Amino acid sequence: MSGGFQEIIFRTVDGLDLYARDYALLGAVSGKAPVLCLHGLTRNSRDFEDFAPKVAAMGRRVLALDMRGRGRSSYDSNPARYAPPVYAGDVGAFLAAHNIASAVFVGTSMGGLITMLLAAMAPNLIAGAVLNDVGPKLEQAALDRIASYVGLAPPPAKTWAEAARRCEIINSRAFPNADEEFWLAFARRTHRERDGGIVWDYDPNIAAPFKQDYSKSEERPAFDITPYFDALAQKPLLAVRGGLSDLLSVEGLEFMRARAPALKTATVSDVGHAPFLTEPAAWAAVEDFLGTI
Numbered sequence: 001m002s003g004g005f006q007e008i009i010f011r012t013v014d015g016l017d018l019y020a021r022d023y024a025l026l027g028a029v030s031g032k033a034p035v036l037c038l039h040g041l042t043r044n045s046r047d048f049e050d051f052a053p054k055v056a057a058m059g060r061r062v063l064a065l066d067m068r069g070r071g072r073s074s075y076d077s078n079p080a081r082y083a084p085p086v087y088a089g090d091v092g093a094f095l096a097a098h099n100i101a102s103a104v105f106v107g108t109s110m111g112g113l114i115t116m117l118l119a120a121m122a123p124n125l126i127a128g129a130v131l132n133d134v135g136p137k138l139e140q141a142a143l144d145r146i147a148s149y150v151g152l153a154p155p156p157a158k159t160w161a162e163a164a165r166r167c168e169i170i171n172s173r174a175f176p177n178a179d180e181e182f183w184l185a186f187a188r189r190t191h192r193e194r195d196g197g198i199v200w201d202y203d204p205n206i207a208a209p210f211k212q213d214y215s216k217s218e219e220r221p222a223f224d225i226t227p228y229f230d231a232l233a234q235k236p237l238l239a240v241r242g243g244l245s246d247l248l249s250v251e252g253l254e255f256m257r258a259r260a261p262a263l264k265t266a267t268v269s270d271v272g273h274a275p276f277l278t279e280p281a282a283w284a285a286v287e288d289f290l291g292t293i
Helices: 052-054 086-095 110-122 141-146 160-171 180-190 204-211 226-232 252-259 278-291
Strands: 007-011 018-022 034-040 062-064 102-107 126-132 191-194 197-200 237-242 264-268
Touching: 007 086, 018 052, 018 086, 034 052, 034 110, 052 062, 052 278, 062 086, 062 252, 086 110, 102 110, 110 126, 110 226, 126 226, 126 278, 160 180, 160 197, 180 191, 226 252, 237 252, 237 278, 264 278
Parallel strands: 034 062, 034 102, 102 126, 126 237, 237 264
Antiparallel strands: 007 018, 018 062, 191 197
């Protein structure tokens, strides 16, 4: 065990090796469902390296998975398989392989979309869920912003300070009050050393689903997966929104509340997309929520 977690390698049905961190519960055993953490589009299990130990200290097992093409998981030779339905299938198979009948899902951005899909595909797997800065309706301007940088392969950074600066340039709007130490930690979560340089820790081909072109006469469809959210709304549910988020709007959060009257919510002021869930407002809400399921 390293850093409070064991490392797991899981083989998918199509032959890829997926990596996960397994944090053993600490303190008194709660007997409650484990917590499964699913990261965002360009991120990996290291996003939860501060959050997961806090949950484990509540007496719950925590697992954090690197989706295919990210972190220490295998890259897929077929970019078409970098899609939420495939990720959802991977998650379901991972839980089955480890004899986990159900879990509380914590999904950041893309991880929340995967959670909504699974709620429709295999609702028995979900004991409850935390949706971190994501919902069934997302803002197109934010999706365009993400598409503008995801998959780009700039020259490797020569130092961690240079990688940190790269992170700051892309994400400063989301974390306007962050200092140099924050950005260095951010870089170490999102980059890796390779061939003498420092590069983004994901396969650039994950951008393939974003590259669909639309003719001038073809209107871009709005992002809306409300039927999948409706399936998840039957479960205990907490939505966390970054107060500066451009992906999940205030109206988007209110739409979720209207369709799920029992939905609990929390807003992290002065943070955009997406909170790390260790911020005081987010953690207080998560801690309270987990105490109920």
